[in-house]
Amino acid sequence: MSSHFDFSKGFPANEALLVQSLKADRLTLAIVGLVVAYYVALYFRQKSRHYAPGPTPLPIIGNRVPTEKTWLFFHELCKKYGPIVRLNMAGSEMLILDELEDVEELLGKRSGNYSSRKQLVYAGKYRSTDKRLVLLPYGPLLKKQRAAAFQMLNSRAVGAYEGIQERGAMKLICDILKQPTKAYISIKWYTAETLQTLVYAKRFSDDGKDLRTLLHILETFIQDMHPAKYPVDTFPILDWLPDSLAKWRVEAKQKHDYEFGFYKRLLNEVRQRMENGENLECFAARLIEDEQKNGLDEVSMAYLAGSAFEAGTDNTAGTVLWALVAMLLYPEEMKKAQAEIDRVLGPDSNMPPSFKNFEDLTYCTALVKEVFRWSPVAPVSAPHLSLQDDVYKGYFIPAGTTVVPNIWAIHHNEKRYPDPFTFKPERFMPKDGSKLGTEALNEGHCGFGFGRRVCPGQYLASKSVWMGVVSLLWAFDILPPTDVNGKPILPDPTAVRKGLTAEPDTFDVVLKPRRAIDVDVLTQAWSN
Numbered sequence: 001m002s003s004h005f006d007f008s009k010g011f012p013a014n015e016a017l018l019v020q021s022l023k024a025d026r027l028t029l030a031i032v033g034l035v036v037a038y039y040v041a042l043y044f045r046q047k048s049r050h051y052a053p054g055p056t057p058l059p060i061i062g063n064r065v066p067t068e069k070t071w072l073f074f075h076e077l078c079k080k081y082g083p084i085v086r087l088n089m090a091g092s093e094m095l096i097l098d099e100l101e102d103v104e105e106l107l108g109k110r111s112g113n114y115s116s117r118k119q120l121v122y123a124g125k126y127r128s129t130d131k132r133l134v135l136l137p138y139g140p141l142l143k144k145q146r147a148a149a150f151q152m153l154n155s156r157a158v159g160a161y162e163g164i165q166e167r168g169a170m171k172l173i174c175d176i177l178k179q180p181t182k183a184y185i186s187i188k189w190y191t192a193e194t195l196q197t198l199v200y201a202k203r204f205s206d207d208g209k210d211l212r213t214l215l216h217i218l219e220t221f222i223q224d225m226h227p228a229k230y231p232v233d234t235f236p237i238l239d240w241l242p243d244s245l246a247k248w249r250v251e252a253k254q255k256h257d258y259e260f261g262f263y264k265r266l267l268n269e270v271r272q273r274m275e276n277g278e279n280l281e282c283f284a285a286r287l288i289e290d291e292q293k294n295g296l297d298e299v300s301m302a303y304l305a306g307s308a309f310e311a312g313t314d315n316t317a318g319t320v321l322w323a324l325v326a327m328l329l330y331p332e333e334m335k336k337a338q339a340e341i342d343r344v345l346g347p348d349s350n351m352p353p354s355f356k357n358f359e360d361l362t363y364c365t366a367l368v369k370e371v372f373r374w375s376p377v378a379p380v381s382a383p384h385l386s387l388q389d390d391v392y393k394g395y396f397i398p399a400g401t402t403v404v405p406n407i408w409a410i411h412h413n414e415k416r417y418p419d420p421f422t423f424k425p426e427r428f429m430p431k432d433g434s435k436l437g438t439e440a441l442n443e444g445h446c447g448f449g450f451g452r453r454v455c456p457g458q459y460l461a462s463k464s465v466w467m468g469v470v471s472l473l474w475a476f477d478i479l480p481p482t483d484v485n486g487k488p489i490l491p492d493p494t495a496v497r498k499g500l501t502a503e504p505d506t507f508d509v510v511l512k513p514r515r516a517i518d519v520d521v522l523t524q525a526w527s528n
């Protein structure tokens with residue numbers, strides 16, 4: 001029997017199947033061969049290069065990183081392997097930096113190479129349609145957005161917002177006096193409303209509907225931007241799946257529609273008011289006026305204004321909340337700050353401190369700086385991404401490495417800050433007895449990040465924290481509740497909310513007025 005087929009006549013069905021499966025087998029073999037060759041080549045290439053030390057990655061998935069208290073996990077690795085640790089997550093390089101000297105060199109002096117961000121498929125591509133400043137890669141859109149933000153937030157410009165911050169802090173005191181059990185939401189209201197006034201020239205309505213929407217957006221966003229939260233951010237190949245098999249994509253797009261709708265509405269309200277002839281002094285109005293010059297489209301403008309609103313609210317409020325935790329655990333430091341306030345304003349003052357008192361409240365300023373150090377609200381900053389191959393201290397750092405500065409570890413480095421776990425404002429008191437200006441709030445710690453991606457809102461933020469904390473210290477004794485035996489119930493300073501940032505976990509606090517405050521007088525002062 002001939003073993004040859006007549007190709008022109010086609011195959012009997014089972015023979016056709018045989019040929020098809022032979023072809024498929026060959027294809028599979030070729031693909032497997034290519035993949036193996038790729039990994040073998042990668043292995044030898046990596047072997048020939050001297051990478052920073054780190055734990056051995058598991059096959060295919062690489063190293064795993066927890067989504068909670070990531071900074072502690074990174075610090076433990078650095079204790080074992082040294083201050084520079086390399087991780088590999090499914091082929092994606094990551095470098096953990098535990099010491100300031102290395103961070104300053106790479107993210108500071110070499111910032112031309114280390115100022116991008118890794119593209120996050122879920123939070124960046126789908127949720128933010130690649131328009132949210134904090135997630136933008138290095139490039140023209142980032143430069144445009146940062147330049148526009150700089151105009152509103154540079155150290156000189158923020159001097160003009162002091163009145164807004166002072167009035168916001170007065171309202172904070174009134175809100176807590178009226179509803180002492182709702183301090184948490186009053187603090188969020190304070191930081192968010194300061195920003196809403198600056199960005200959109202409006203206050204929240206009494207029902208706080210917009211605040212709730214913003215907090216809802218933030219709650220999910222700080223979790224979504226964790227690079228280890230969604231498998232697609234580790235295995236981008238999953239993005240090839242159709243929507244029917246990628247429910248996460250549908251969900252990310254829904255979140256985009258929701259938040260973009262919200263930010264667009266706020267921007268359009270400003271546009272409408274300008275068209276109605278109102279002369280508005282706010283960031284959104286500047287963006288609308290400079291639309292042509294800035295070259296930003298509507299989505300970019302809505303996200304940029306929204307970014308200032310959202311990036312500022314949570315971190316600023318989180319830091320004020322950490323100050324409360326510190327006061328509960330370190331009552332002596334609280335008393336020293338209150339004694340200073342009473343000395344400067346007079347024990348019977350009926351109005352809270354203002355920025356005019358800043359230079360006389362040195363201990364309070366040192367206390368606020370210590371809060372930034374003791375419990376940084378952004379413990380691993382926002383990771384940077386390198387653009388080109390580099391060599392540092394003999395270690396090869398390939399292009400596309402995610403570089404994580406461990407701010408928490410830097411702030412708890414014993415050599416830099418002796419007795420680092422203790423809250424000690426004295427460490428920031430000038431040795432020569434000189435006064436501190438507002439710029440001092442941002443010095444001596446690195447809570448606002450590094451290099452070309454340093455927080456653009458840092459000058460506004462540190463002054464908002466100062467004003468909030470000093471006003472609370474003026475108005476209230478910050479006390480722990482007690483249990484049935486009269487024992488104080490103290491917060492755990494290591495308990496944090498889930499996500500890449502670290503707001504303290506829920507804790508109970510008693511805010512007891514320490515002076516007679518006329519709420520009507522104060523209300524009149526802030527509502528003007």
Ligand code: HEM
Nearest residue numbers: 134308311312315316378381382448449450453455457461
């Ligand atoms: C206490 C409050 C705040 C803290 C601790 C804080 C901290 C940070 C940190 C660590 C980063 C990442 C920096 C880096 O990548 O190296 C950052 C980025 C950013 N922050 Fe803040 N921030 C605060 C308040 C604010 C405020 C009030 C605003 C706006 C009004 C703001 C706007 C931004 C923006 C837009 C980015 C992204 C910058 C970029 O990716 O280029 N932040 N912040």
